[in-house]
Amino acid sequence: MAGETNAGALWGARFAHGPSEAMAALSRSTHFDWRLVPYDLAATRAHAAELHDKGFLSPDDFATVGGALEALSEEYESGSLVPADSDEDVHGALERILIERVGPALGGALRAGRSRNDQIATFVRLYMRDSAQALRSALLEVAQVLHQRASEVGDAVMPGRTHYQLAQPVLVGHYLMAHAWPLVRDVSRIDDFLVRNDVSPYGGGALAGGGVGLSPEAIGAALGFASVSPNSLDGTSSRDGVAEFLFIAAQIGVDLSRVAEDIIVLSSGEFGYLTLDDAFSTGSSMMPQKKNPDIAELARGKAGRLIGNLTGLLATLKALPLAYNRDLQEDKEPLFDSVDSLLLVLPAMSGLLETVTFNLDVMAAGSTAGFALATDVADSLVANGVPFREAHEVVGQLVSWCEQHGVDLPQVSDAELSALSPHLAPSVREVMSADASVARKSGRGGTAPARVAQQRDELKAELQRLSAG
Numbered sequence: 001m002a003g004e005t006n007a008g009a010l011w012g013a014r015f016a017h018g019p020s021e022a023m024a025a026l027s028r029s030t031h032f033d034w035r036l037v038p039y040d041l042a043a044t045r046a047h048a049a050e051l052h053d054k055g056f057l058s059p060d061d062f063a064t065v066g067g068a069l070e071a072l073s074e075e076y077e078s079g080s081l082v083p084a085d086s087d088e089d090v091h092g093a094l095e096r097i098l099i100e101r102v103g104p105a106l107g108g109a110l111r112a113g114r115s116r117n118d119q120i121a122t123f124v125r126l127y128m129r130d131s132a133q134a135l136r137s138a139l140l141e142v143a144q145v146l147h148q149r150a151s152e153v154g155d156a157v158m159p160g161r162t163h164y165q166l167a168q169p170v171l172v173g174h175y176l177m178a179h180a181w182p183l184v185r186d187v188s189r190i191d192d193f194l195v196r197n198d199v200s201p202y203g204g205g206a207l208a209g210g211g212v213g214l215s216p217e218a219i220g221a222a223l224g225f226a227s228v229s230p231n232s233l234d235g236t237s238s239r240d241g242v243a244e245f246l247f248i249a250a251q252i253g254v255d256l257s258r259v260a261e262d263i264i265v266l267s268s269g270e271f272g273y274l275t276l277d278d279a280f281s282t283g284s285s286m287m288p289q290k291k292n293p294d295i296a297e298l299a300r301g302k303a304g305r306l307i308g309n310l311t312g313l314l315a316t317l318k319a320l321p322l323a324y325n326r327d328l329q330e331d332k333e334p335l336f337d338s339v340d341s342l343l344l345v346l347p348a349m350s351g352l353l354e355t356v357t358f359n360l361d362v363m364a365a366g367s368t369a370g371f372a373l374a375t376d377v378a379d380s381l382v383a384n385g386v387p388f389r390e391a392h393e394v395v396g397q398l399v400s401w402c403e404q405h406g407v408d409l410p411q412v413s414d415a416e417l418s419a420l421s422p423h424l425a426p427s428v429r430e431v432m433s434a435d436a437s438v439a440r441k442s443g444r445g446g447t448a449p450a451r452v453a454q455q456r457d458e459l460k461a462e463l464q465r466l467s468a469g
Contacts, residue, residue, distance in 0.1 A: 009088040030083040032333050033090045037076045039123040040094050041069050043202065046222035047114060050214045061106055068101045090123075091116050113210040114202070117236040117324040121201035124331065126223065128245050129194065131339045136190045138346035139183050139252065140467055145353045146180035147459050155449045157434045158273065158363035159372060166370030169434040172363060174447040177459055179262075182255040184459070187466050189248045197244070200225035201235030207323035208232055237323040239313070242331045246310040249338040253299075253306035256349055260296035263352070267293055272362050277355035280348070295348045302341045309334035367434040371399045373409055376431040376440060381423050394421045 019027065045066065052062040072094070075081035087093035099107030150173035160170035200223060203209065203216025209232040210216070216228045229235030267274040276293055284290035316330045374395050381391035398420055402409060410432045417424035430436060442448040445455075 009092040024086075024088070027088055029089045029329060029332075030087050030093055032336060033120075034083060034093075035336065036090050036120075036123045036127060036332075037081070037094065038073065039126040040090055040119070041073050041076070042126070043119060043122055043219070043223060044094070044098075044110060045069050046202075046219045047214075048110060049222065050218050051110070051112065053215075053218070054213055056109065056112060056212070057106075061109075064102055064106060065098075065110065068098055071101070072097065089116070091119055113205070113212040113214040115204075115206040115236070117206050118201050118204040118232075120328075121204070121236050121238075122223070124239075124242060124335070125197055125199075125201065125225075128197065128241065128335070129224075132190050132194055132245065132248075135249070135252070135339070135342055135346070136187055136466075138343060138350070139187050139190075140463060142256075142346055142350045142353065143180045143183040143187070143459075144463055145350050146176050146183075147456065147463060149353060149356075149358070150174075150176040150180070150452075150459075151456055153358055153360065155438075155452075156358075156360040156364060157367045157438060158360075159366045159369065160447075166366075166372050168372050168375055169367040169437045170447040171438055171449065171452045172358060172360065173456065174452045177452075177455055179255075179259045180459060182258075183252075184462055184466070186248065186252050186255060189251065191466075191469070193241075193244055193248060197241040198226040199229050199235075200227070201229045201232075204229060204232035204235040207236055233323045237320070237325070237328065239317055239328055239331050242335055243310065243313055243317065246306075246313055246334060246338055249342055250303070250306040250310045252342060253303035253345075256345060257300045257303035259349065259353075260293075260299040263296040263356070264293045264300070267356075273359055275357040275359060276352070277357070280352040280355055295352045299345045299349055302345050305341060306338050309338045364434065368408070368432075368437075371402065371409060373432050373434075373437055374399055376437045377409065377424075377428050379440065380428050380431045384423070384425075386423050391423070394423055397421070398424065 018024075048057060048062060048065045048069075051057045052059070057065065072081060081097070083090070083093040084096070087096060095107060095111065098110070101107070153172040153176070156172045157169045158172045158175060159166050160168045160175070200216065200220030202219045202223065203214065205211065220228045263274060263276075265271060267276055276291060278291075280295055281291045282294040284292065313331055313334050316327055320327055377398070378388065378391040378395040381394065382388050386394070398409070398412070398417075401416075401420060402412065410429065414426045417426065417428065431440065438447050438449065440448070442451055445451070
């Protein structure tokens, strides 16, 4: 109405009439920002405390507001607190409800010294802080499962691959931990993010800072922030923190997609390395024999969605002028979606990995296929003084001869070896086994059993350190 604030909104007095139906529909955000209610209530408590400290709220008024905010919090947790269709956003909805509870004078007084601009920038950071901790815990759980399974398989061997072609034997535990370390790095990225974004934008007002003498430091400290934004323009309008969070989410999705792809392929009938547990696979509506790796496929698919959320926000942020623009409302839906997606995928992947059966005999049988020991033969020649370039050519010729005669390396006779090259002495047979192959990879980070055992200890220690943090 003319001369009054629109119901469920925080503006309207300078307008002759309210927004059109189309404008209101486009502007409304309670259908996605309602999850920010706990952060709005927490910030309003801190804001009310500062208003009381500076003399804008009497002790009785402060107590009344505190009681009303506590009641709203309990109602939100129970699900009984809901916005009205006319509410524009979470801020307007909560002010409307609070005014209904404590009256227009007291409810309206709480808006002094703050703006939706610094509020929403703060609430998003609070949401990301809590969500980052939830993702961190779920990530650690998946990494811990990978470590646990790596410990269970001992010194079992499997085929290693490059270009997804057979390459060299590796320990199964080495392979599993190769999927765990990226998740550990993702946890470290989250920790870096939490430090870098531990800055409160509250007190920045619309863009220039608050004008009634409230302390941004006091409110920021009450909300658990380590510091306050040094620039109100930057604090209210920057969303690089959201972009950083979405990058981390996308990277987690990419890392999980690599695990997922291996599970999909290695559990297929052609490989048979893995058998999925019934509880973490699905069937076909037509083919009764099927056991499908749906969790892995969905995890792989979510990676594209997470990447899309990041690229979409970056496109929105490109070339936005200072300070706040309504375009920034587009930060929340991709953020919420990325968090929701990962909090679905991570526990499912953890359960899948915890219950999958490793068919170690099948893996071991294939570990030397495809001339996977050829590099070991070349390395043995180098150990006897043959330049690697020449050793590479000699073994390449040996592999070509084996292919022509339909035999594998260990099946070549001593006479045939020496006929191919004088360097191919019978002693090269000492390296023609998977166990001998992995034992030779004893350098730091290698797949030798002793190094893999060392790596398990290092991974365990790192997971314990991160869990304690």
